[in-house]
Amino acid sequence: KQEVTQIPAALSVPEGENLVLNCSFTDSAIYNLQWFRQDPGKGLTSLLLIQSSQREQTSGRLNASLDKSSGRSTLYIAASQPGDSATYLCAVIETWGKLQFGAGTQVVVTP
Amino acid sequence: AAGVIQSPRHLIKEKRETATLKCYPIPRHDTVYWYQQGPGQDPQFLISFYEKMQSDKGSIPDRFSAQQFSDYHSELNMSSLELGDSALYFCASRRTGVNTGELFFGEGSRLTVL
Numbered sequence: 001k002q003e004v005t006q007i008p009a010a011l012s013v014p015e016g017e018n019l020v021l022n023c024s025f026t027d028s029a030i031y032n033l034q035w036f037r038q039d040p041g042k043g044l045t046s047l048l049l050i051q052s053s054q055r056e057q058t059s060g061r062l063n064a065s066l067d068k069s070s071g072r073s074t075l076y077i078a079a080s081q082p083g084d085s086a087t088y089l090c091a092v093i094e095t096w097g098k099l100q101f102g103a104g105t106q107v108v109v110t111p
Numbered sequence: 112a113a114g115v116i117q118s119p120r121h122l123i124k125e126k127r128e129t130a131t132l133k134c135y136p137i138p139r140h141d142t143v144y145w146y147q148q149g150p151g152q153d154p155q156f157l158i159s160f161y162e163k164m165q166s167d168k169g170s171i172p173d174r175f176s177a178q179q180f181s182d183y184h185s186e187l188n189m190s191s192l193e194l195g196d197s198a199l200y201f202c203a204s205r206r207t208g209v210n211t212g213e214l215f216f217g218e219g220s221r222l223t224v225l
Contacts, residue, residue, distance in 0.1 A: 032213075041199070097144065098167055099214060102153060
């Protein structure tokens with residue numbers, strides 16, 4: 001059974017620092033991997049999707065890498081801002097598009 | 112751009128009551144997924160539908176049922192509600208045949224069982 005782990009569980013950084021969020025998965029036979037942002041009590045906002053054939057995806061200040069062979073993905077957020085404070089979830093996409101989520105990393109960016 | 116629409120956004124029920132949640136996928140999306148997110152937990156897959164047929168089933172209690180209709184909207188029916196059913200219920204949709212397979216989520220329906 002696929003297990004998705006996110007480390008660290010929580011992270012606090014001063015504004016301007018770069019954020020590095022880690023995601024690992026046990027079964028490398030994934031279809032795609034998707035990173036989400038969730039604000040407290042709110043919905044899931046898709047940030048980046050990496051197809052299994054890709055090694056990275058970029059969108060603005062966000063960059064996500066994928067190493068299927070080692071079962072790892074990393075989300076980099078450059079020059080963090082207080083508005084980046086949220087929980088970040090990674091999810092591996094399995095057959096029929098079903099997502100298996102990690103527990104998330106709660107990020108606080110202090111002004 | 113149109114997004115996934117869920118209704119109601121908030122719902123309060125008593126134990127043993129019944130609740131129905133609705134999901135309207137993005138136009139031309141043919142697959143719908145339901146997820147349950149308990150307090151402080153990650154979303155757990157419940158069930159999915161493709162072209163109105165159940166395509167996969169996760170940890171959905173027998174008290175819950177769901178279906179997808181001809182217009183592709185989906186409904187999640189929950190009966191004999193328990194306190195532990197209090198959660199945020201997400202619906203997501205995707206369009207099969209699209210290379211990315213990206214899932215798009217609605218804002219969720221928050222169910223509180225008293």
